[in-house]
Amino acid sequence: MRLLLYAGKGGVGKTSIAAATGLIIARQGLKTIVLSLDPAHSLSDAFDLDRSLMDKNRGKPIRVAERLWIQELDIYEEIEKNWGEVHKYISILLNTSGIEDILAEELAILPGMEEISALLYVNRYVKQKLYDVIILDCAPTAESIRFVSLPKTLEWYMKKVFSLERRIARMMRPVAKRISDIPLPEDEYFQAIERLFNRLQGVDRLLTDQALTSVRLVTNAEKMVLRETQRAFMFFSLHQLSVDAVIINRIFEDDPSSGFLGTWHKSQKEYMDLVHSYFHPIPIFSVPFYQTEVVGPEKLLKLGENLYKGKNPCDIFYEHRPYEFVSENHRHTIRLHLPFVGKDEIDLVKVGEELVIRIGNFKRNIILPRTFVSLEPKKARLEKDYLTIDFGGNNEQEERGNHC
Amino acid sequence: MRLLLYAGKGGVGKTSIAAATGLIIARQGLKTIVLSLDPAHSLSDAFDLDRSLMDKNRGKPIRVAERLWIQELDIYEEIEKNWGEVHKYISILLNTSGIEDILAEELAILPGMEEISALLYVNRYVKQKLYDVIILDCAPTAESIRFVSLPKTLEWYMKKVFSLERRIARMMRPVAKRISDIPLPEDEYFQAIERLFNRLQGVDRLLTDQALTSVRLVTNAEKMVLRETQRAFMFFSLHQLSVDAVIINRIFEDDPSSGFLGTWHKSQKEYMDLVHSYFHPIPIFSVPFYQTEVVGPEKLLKLGENLYKGKNPCDIFYEHRPYEFVSENHRHTIRLHLPFVGKDEIDLVKVGEELVIRIGNFKRNIILPRTFVSLEPKKARLEKDYLTIDFGGNNEQEERGNHC
Known part of the structure; x- marks a missing residue:
């Protein structure tokens, strides 16, 4: 079984690529579901389904091809099912x-409810083995990050805060009516939250299981999009999810007959080189800019074939963790997998939140997690394809850079 | 003074358009700030600023041209300033x-903190008259909606829940240590929240003040993007913000020398017609797809000139509320401003969450708020350029449609 996450900035084409991947995998004979976490809900549009059909389906999986289902979460349905109390x-x-009633219904959707609902589905689909492959069309980066960090936050909340709140509610309920017109929640409310949490158990282990879960970052060859892709790469690594591919969507192919496209082609080529220095050694895939909107199964399938070029999307394209951040006992270390790099002098320069690593002709830029931004790289060593960088001290030397 | 919101799906080009608008307005002699609420933070990239300069600036406004400042919120700085306790x-x-420390810092950012920080700036900038024009480069639609609904949610929370929590904490603090190793928050915690709320007072009135605030929806001529633009239109109207323009970005101009662009051109032309039926009578602006990435002040300015074509971006482009939703005493009504529509037969069909209105040759599609989805249109009347539709009953008749 495989769990494949397609993530990236809004508008890069995640949904089309997730949909195309679903079609390719289903044709291999595997039972596949594409689950969309994007509140923009364009998965049904990608398959060119009748909107009213989708609306009537109320967030349940819908069959779109042999062995292929798609599902768009309907938060109102999820609330009825999971969040009743x-x-x-x-x-x-x-x-x-x-x-007013009309606003109350919108306001009663709390942040995080959508992400938890999606995690419940993932947990159930994997554990009940309902599908061979689960493809997640993720929300834009910021929400995706919340999605992967939620299991940890919730575990903490349940262990620490929840039981205290529950006990306080129990003790205060008899007197609360005298001090406020707001009723305290009944114990059914707490029981419902507890049940929900129990159904989430183990989902964090699924997400960080390298044999099961792979993240594919979808991007475009544009400055603003690449920056967010770098940031997403850092966040997924921080939460110990494996990124095993970077997919560059909407590449203009060379067309000498048109000056317009020629200019774009040149600028994209420059960004492609940058992509390699940002994400090396993760495999990079690319998809052309199509002459028409990629809508409907036929066009999606063509996109998928062009993207994977005979490779199997279920494969693990990259087996190592590209980088790991470790902070223990006030020691902060970054460990990078850097195969094929010679034993040249290692040059590290930190500029703002970015660390630039140069080893001989090799160059690599990474965005640092917040805890590292105020620290300085102190020592670096390359051993068996892994570069380990120790951080420490403060950022007094930041402006001069730091050469190890 | 004017407050201009540029909103839309991720990737449509909101940031470039907000930046270009800032340049045009500053050249008119008005002191202008462009404030980015997008966590992707591409505003500095649009102006091609050195990233390290931006990082060192830590979320404060930075001057990019005469009378023009840009500001990207730095959530960590905001937390230090506003959320200390x-x-x-x-x-x-x-x-x-x-x-682990490394995750704790990320997890301590609660949902909503970024939006509240942005609202604090808006409130302060307007009330202290620090700028003549404030331009907001909004986050993708889902977060923008949270942004505009927050003042109402917070007011409710402060009035009802907050004071109860505070009193309970006061009563329980002496005994809490005996029942849990988790400390209850001190009263400083509640005081800090109260101060924060006081600084937000009045911001909802600013957002719904038609003379001050206008929302411009940025979109592309593509199926998936248009759907989200329709939804955003409904949400902003629901929260009583005025949408006074729709901007279609990245229009391929006719180029007979290239078959590639010719095909796109044709498909976009069809969507342009749809745009008119979705958003009429809101004025529609369009921006060409440029030959290169729109980065740097020179290109941004050109984009701005092409977009507004001599019109003043500070004008109110549309003075009426395009639609209003009213739910009172179990009566649910939609009121639409529909000038230039003849007194033909009014035909209403509700399909899922969408209402299709036909009056003679005129056709208009609107997405309904949740409370209306389970109701049926019962009665419609056109009076003095306004169409009023009464809703009622349940959705038993949904499949047959409903003709008034």
Whole structure:
């Protein structure tokens, strides 16, 4: 079984690529589902499905080809199914406060509810082996990060805060009516949250299981998009998810008959070189800019064939963790997998949140997690294809750079 | 003074258009700031600024041209400035629970903190009259919606939930140590939240003030993008913000020498017609697809001139509320401004969450807020350029459609 995440900035074409991947895999004979976490909900548009059909389906999986299902989360349906007691309590609160009905329904959706609903599906689909391959069409980067960090946050919340809140509610319930017109939540509310949490158990292990889960970063050959792709790369690594491919979408192919495209072609070629220095040694795939919108199974399949060129999308394209961040006992270390790099002098320069590594002709830029931004690289060593960089001290030397 | 919001799906080019608008307005002699709420932070990239300069600036406004400043929120700086006590309490909780430092710092950013920080700036800039024009480069649609609905949610929270929590904490603090190793927040924590809320007072009135605030929806002539633009249009109207323009970015201009662009040109022309039926009578602007990435002040300015074609971006391009949703005493009504529509038969068909209105040759599609999706249009009347539609009952008749 495989769990494949397609992630990237809004508008790069994640949905089309996730959909195309689903078609390719289903044709191999594997039972596949593409689950969209993007609130923009364009998965059904990619398959050119009738919108009203999708709306009537209310967020359940819908079959679009042999062995292929797609699913767009409907947050209102999820709330009814999973958040009944929680939603009921919030609605009571909202109703006692004179917020108009029409807004109350929108406001009772708390941040995180969509991500938790998606995690519940992932957990269930994997554990009940309902599909051979689960493809996630992720939300734009910021929400995707929340998605992968939620299991950890929730575990912490349940262990620490939840039980305290529950006990306080139990102790205060008899007297609360005297001090406020707001009712305290009943214990059913806490029971519902507990049940929900139990259904999430183990999902963080699934996401960080390298044999099961791979993240593919989708990007375009444009300055603004590449910056966010670098940042996503850092975040997924920080949360110990494996990125095993970078997909550059919408590459203008050379067309000497048109000056317009010629100029774009040249600029994209420059960015392609940058992509290699940002993401090496992760394999890089590319997809041409098509002459028409990629809508409908036929065009999606063509996109998929062009993207994978006979390779199997279920393969693990890169087996190593490209980088790991370790902070223990006030020691902060970054460990990078850098095969094929000679034993030249290692040159490190930190500029703002970015670390530039030069080893001979090789150059690599990485964006640092927040804890590292105020530190300086102190010592670097290359051993058996791994570069280990120790950080320490403060950033007084930042402006001069730091050469090891 | 004017507050201009540029909103739309990720990747449509909001940032470039907001930046270009800033340049045009500053050249008119007005003191202007472009504030980016997009966590992707590409505003400095649009102006081609040195990244390290931006990082050192730590989220403060930076001058990029005469009378023009840009600002990218740095959530970590905002936390230090605004969320000190709250962040401290969460950090204590996280530290008592064995979450690694490196993740704790990321996890202590709660959803909504970025949006509240941005609202604080808007409130301050308007009230202290620090700039003549404030341009917001909004986050992708889903977060933008949270941004505009937050003032209402917070007001409700502060009035109802906050004071109860505060009183409970006060009563329980002496005994809490005996029942849990988690400390209850001190009253400084509640005081800090209260101060923060006081600084937000009045910001919802600014956002819904038609003379001050206009929303411009940025979109592309593509199926998936248009759907989200329709949805954004509904949400902003629901929250009583005025949308006064729709901007279609990246229009391929006719180029008979290239078959590639010819095909795109044709498909875009079809979508342009759709745009008119979706957003009429809101004025529609368009921007060509440029031969190179729009980066740097020179190219941005050219984009701006092409977009506004001599019109003043500070004008209110459309004075009416395009639609209003009213739900009172179980009566649900939609009121649409539809000038230039004859008194033909009014035909209404609801398909899923979409309402299709036909009056003679005129056709208009609107996406409905959730409360209306389970209702049916019952009665419609056109009076003085306004179409009023009463909704009621359930959706039993949905499949047959409903003709008034």
